Amino acid sequence: MNEKIKILIAEDQSMLLGALAALLNLEDDFEVVAQAKNGQEALDKVRQYQPDLVLTDIEMPTMTGIELAQEIKNQDLPCEVIVLTTFARAGFLKRAMAAGVKGYMLKDTPSEELATAIRTVMKGGKVIDPELVMETWHDMDPLTDKERRALQLVADGLSTDKIAARLFLSPGTVRNYLSNAVSKLGAHNSIEAARIARQKGWL
Amino acid sequence: MNEKIKILIAEDQSMLLGALAALLNLEDDFEVVAQAKNGQEALDKVRQYQPDLVLTDIEMPTMTGIELAQEIKNQDLPCEVIVLTTFARAGFLKRAMAAGVKGYMLKDTPSEELATAIRTVMKGGKVIDPELVMETWHDMDPLTDKERRALQLVADGLSTDKIAARLFLSPGTVRNYLSNAVSKLGAHNSIEAARIARQKGWL
DNA sequence: AATCACCCATGACAATTGTCATGAAATGAT
């Protein structure tokens, strides 16, 4: 008789964490062995409980789900990772694939598909919605490294003068980088550009 | 023998919708009779299934959870409402209370507390985290009606000239309203002011 | 009736952001 698939769930919203555990524990062949509310706790518990599979959100305190997946890969921990996140973001999907993630699902996927996805991954398959790939993969990050840094600081609320000081550049330079980013992203101003970049996973 | 508490869940994320249904159906005295992914669907199903209690998110398509609660109250539909939302927002909490909501919970509440909250509400009690009330009730909305309208349009990406045209005011007036809002909210610029207002539930 | 506080409204001016032209350095292709 095959043993149950041991699952660790990482999700910072306690309500979803508990509800997902309840949902997955309904399946005869699943066992939720641990839960974590942030990335570091998840990594610690992966070592401790040695689950077959980790189901993780992306945006969590201390370590994102993608960084968690990267660490699991770096340490050759023998478990698969499925990402369950709110938004389809090109930057996140790309980084998740690079980090060895075997599943990438959105939270607006019907819950019935989750169990099926877990079984598919445990059989060696991958579960990434083809539509998702199609709609995001072509989204190449158009930002240069300096543009991204400047935009990140705009997102943090700094003025161009402060950004210039922080990056050891002159204000004119920063204004130019921001203006380039605004154009590339089709935004009306630098703050909207920062929002778009974050939304795409490029920040 | 008492009948089971009939519950309708309204939540636009399918994964959470199904997981919450699974969680609640584990309780012997609960029965999830319907699920809805938006406010209008929820209202239709409240009429059709006549649940004892509605568990609803706030931000959903077609009708917010608070508007749903208001409609349930307006139509004297005999069921209680518990709001389950992501953020503690003063404006939302106030409007939820005014709409007759009996429970207001955050999604980072442990899932074990949900069943208890539902039973408390069905016994005539209210479930609003006192800390939540303490931390948000004092947050009086400092914005005047015209400031709010101008800020809303900033949030929608309009320039001050366009906002002036839209509100049939002169640009100087709009600049003044936005400047007032920036000061009141302690923001660095009008876009940040709009973000803060939205976050507080004042937009 | 007079006064005060607040909202609504406007424009002058200061401060800041965004565009654009320009040029050096780095990188990749030939």
Place this chain on the structure above:
DNA sequence: ATCATTTCATGACAATTGTCATGGGTGATT
């Protein structure tokens, strides 16, 4: 080695936002 392209960098100037002084209308208070 050379050339083309891209990135990085800067400042002048235009465009836009934000501050501030000013004043009318409304409602509450004295």
